[in-house]
Amino acid sequence: MEKILLKNIHKEDSFKIETYLAGGGYVALKKALKERPDDIIQLVQDSNLRGRGGAGFPAGLKWSFIPKDPTMQKYLACNADEGEPGTFKDRAIIDNDPHLLIEGMIITSFAIGASSSYIYIRGEFEFGASRLEEAIAEAYEKGYLGDNILGTGFNLDMAVHRGAGAYICGEETALLDSLEGRRGQPRIKPPFPAIAGLYGKPTVINNVETLSCIPAIVEKGAKWFAAIGPEKSPGPKIFGVSGHVERPGLYELPMGTSAREIIFEHSGGMLGGKKFKALIPGGVTAPMLVEEELDTGMDFDSLAALGSMLGSGGMIVMDETTCMVRVSWIINKFFSHESCGKCTPCREGTTWLTKVLYRIEHGEGNAGDVELLDRICGNIFGRTFCPLGDGAVMALRGCMKHFRDEFVYHVEHKRCKVC
Numbered sequence: 001m002e003k004i005l006l007k008n009i010h011k012e013d014s015f016k017i018e019t020y021l022a023g024g025g026y027v028a029l030k031k032a033l034k035e036r037p038d039d040i041i042q043l044v045q046d047s048n049l050r051g052r053g054g055a056g057f058p059a060g061l062k063w064s065f066i067p068k069d070p071t072m073q074k075y076l077a078c079n080a081d082e083g084e085p086g087t088f089k090d091r092a093i094i095d096n097d098p099h100l101l102i103e104g105m106i107i108t109s110f111a112i113g114a115s116s117s118y119i120y121i122r123g124e125f126e127f128g129a130s131r132l133e134e135a136i137a138e139a140y141e142k143g144y145l146g147d148n149i150l151g152t153g154f155n156l157d158m159a160v161h162r163g164a165g166a167y168i169c170g171e172e173t174a175l176l177d178s179l180e181g182r183r184g185q186p187r188i189k190p191p192f193p194a195i196a197g198l199y200g201k202p203t204v205i206n207n208v209e210t211l212s213c214i215p216a217i218v219e220k221g222a223k224w225f226a227a228i229g230p231e232k233s234p235g236p237k238i239f240g241v242s243g244h245v246e247r248p249g250l251y252e253l254p255m256g257t258s259a260r261e262i263i264f265e266h267s268g269g270m271l272g273g274k275k276f277k278a279l280i281p282g283g284v285t286a287p288m289l290v291e292e293e294l295d296t297g298m299d300f301d302s303l304a305a306l307g308s309m310l311g312s313g314g315m316i317v318m319d320e321t322t323c324m325v326r327v328s329w330i331i332n333k334f335f336s337h338e339s340c341g342k343c344t345p346c347r348e349g350t351t352w353l354t355k356v357l358y359r360i361e362h363g364e365g366n367a368g369d370v371e372l373l374d375r376i377c378g379n380i381f382g383r384t385f386c387p388l389g390d391g392a393v394m395a396l397r398g399c400m401k402h403f404r405d406e407f408v409y410h411v412e413h414k415r416c417k418v419c
Contacts, residue, residue, distance in 0.1 A: 236253070
């Protein structure tokens with residue numbers, strides 16, 4: 001497949017605007033600015049681009065919810081708070097091809113009528129934030145940002161906002177609270193950001209990879225994009241493969257490529273020839289897959305049918321030496337630490353999950369602890385303000401679905417059966 005999202009990252013000085021322009025950069029913007037904003041929205045709807053941040057909501061449909069009143073202030077916020085463990089795709093674009101993201105944001109802002117846009121970036125991405133600030137300055141200098149862009153009368157300002165390293169700010173409404181200078185905590189919905197978002201104004205929030213798809217859709221057309229991969233989940237997708245594989249890294253492939261192909265062909269197979277055990281397909285919130293499920297297409301609907309999810313496309317591969325109790329303890333320790341504490345089921349529930357998993361992992365498990373994990377999960381799932389608590393439960397339930405015997409063995413024998 002022709003590279004769309006990763007085509008520039010290996011070029012010398014790939015982050016500079018001259019390199020981007022030489023490869024056809026900002027051509028899509030010039031084309032978009034000649035169209036009606038509503039036509040751009042319809043184009044993205046026709047492409048069936050689904051959000052690459054995790055939820056998979058159709059991007060064009062999200063844009064269409066923005067009120068059409070031209071007198072209203074509207075905002076675009078790019079979610080670059082890539083905090084999901086196992087995920088590192090957006091960082092590659094930010095560090096190496098920032099103008100791809102910027103061009104996508106300018107086109108999106110034009111389509112929704114936004115005059116101000118922000119890139120909310122993970123606080124630890126100091127290098128990436130600096131790269132973006134340099135690229136934005138270049139775009140202003142060339143007339144792609146600011147007043148009267150390319151003589152069309154369209155005005156747009158763009159700025160980078162560095163977060164403070166909170167995982168919860170990857171949730172779109174917590175991101176908005178942080179962007180407004182407050183503690184990042186999720187808001188009750190409705191109202192949704194498209195109606196009352198940043199500073200109470202209509203706001204679109206899209207992920208880095210999602211926005212980076214926009215220039216290609218404008219340039220090549222909706223039918224071209226929709227023809228890549230499955231009908232309901234089309235387009236190119238960046239899969240970030242880590243763990244026990246010979247060639248970990250980023251692979252841009254058609255959506256729907258099987259997990260088996262990604263692991264055993266593109267990633268070179270299992271590290272050291274060991275036996276495959278499990279795959280976390282889309283960041284640690286996504287329930288695990290086992291060997292017999294590897295022929296599943298890596299797309300939103302195919303994985304949902306298995307009770308898992310594509311999420312961010314961060315694939316963590318584990319071999320036969322992996323202790324699943326330890327994996328679950330580490331994952332839930334992360335969620336417990338990153339809970340914002342706003343709602344009781346998540347704040348208390350993830351803490352209890354971590355405590356119980358700790359004692360099971362360290363040979364201190366009690367009879368009934370495995371059933372206790374089940375009960376705690378039931379008290380969290382579907383009872384929280386945002387998906388963080390649900391993500392913790394889905395990760396643990398997915399592991400226990402396939403490897404419950406390891407949890408029981410830990411409790412009964414006070415040690416691991418694997419290592």
